[in-house]
Amino acid sequence: MLASWGVEFDPVDVQGNPAALAELRRLGVPRVPAVAVGDRAVHGWNPPEYARLLGVTYEAEGKLPPAELAARLDQILESTERLLRAIPDPHLDFKPPERDRSLRDLGYHVFRLSLAFIDAMDLGALPESWFQEPAPAGIRDSVALGNYGALVRARLQGWFQGGAAQEYAGVVRTYYGPQSGHELLERTAWHAGQHLRQLYALAERLGIAPPAPMPVAAFRGLPLPDALW
Structure with a gap:
């Protein structure tokens, strides 16, 4: 960029x-x-x-509406869940040289950062420590990772169904500065999408065939970084 x-x-x-x-x-x-x-x-x-x-001029593209961002996030999480269920358990301890985070922790992180959106919206604050949590002891295999992802998706779907439109205009105190709910939702969607891209790259590196192609259509209109890592 x-x-x-x-x-x-x-x-x-x-x-x-x-x-x-x-x-x-x-x-x-x-x-x-x-x-x-x-x-x-x-x-x-x-x-x-x-x-x-x-000191340069930056013109951001318009944000997708909250309902569309919520749908994109769910597509990304569904793909993450399916991919993680297909990864053999011995590979979950693999750490790529690009990041000091195991494949297990990366998969868990995708779901945790997404759940952090509704936690932050409810509390009005987003501490960085939520993003640094490793996978808990009870989530050690691909089935447990997938099951956790399914639970997170269900919680998000319930929140989005009950969330009022004005909530997205509210301000959340995040560790990187104040963000509106709309801004935080967009960031959550592309953050999860960026890690899904990394998971697909790691699966290919490990010779794991994904159960479905990467959902590139879900990334359109999201401000993902150009670089993978």
Whole structure:
């Protein structure tokens, strides 16, 4: 994205550079993704704030309506659930070199970040610690992962059915700044979609045939990052 704006930058892999990670933390950024300029930094995938930090013009595409975002999120979670059920249990401990997170924890994370949307909407706050939770001890195999995903989908569907339109205009205090409910739902949908892309890539890397093609149509209109990792 930065290159498309004509911005020169130095990409840094903080997993292999402890000094760079320490510098990010000094700036108040606990983990990537982030963009830093001098002593200022923006944490998380946040193109509007990147543009503000860099002094460039950014025109975001219009957001999909909440009902459409909810439907897209459910499609993404359904595909995640089906894919995880197809992964042999021995592969769940696999950690790709790109991230210090096992396949099991990545799959759990997709569902947990989605559930975090309704938790945040109900509480009015979204702490980062919710996104750092590993899969609990009771979720060790692909069946348990899939079952957890089904429960999360059911909870989300119930919330969306009962949620009033004005709730999406309310503000949630997130760890990366205030967000409207509509903004948070869009972020939740593309965040889950980005990890689904990663899960499909990992399945291919491990020689696992997915039960269905990746639902690329569900990604249309969502501001997913260009890079996979």
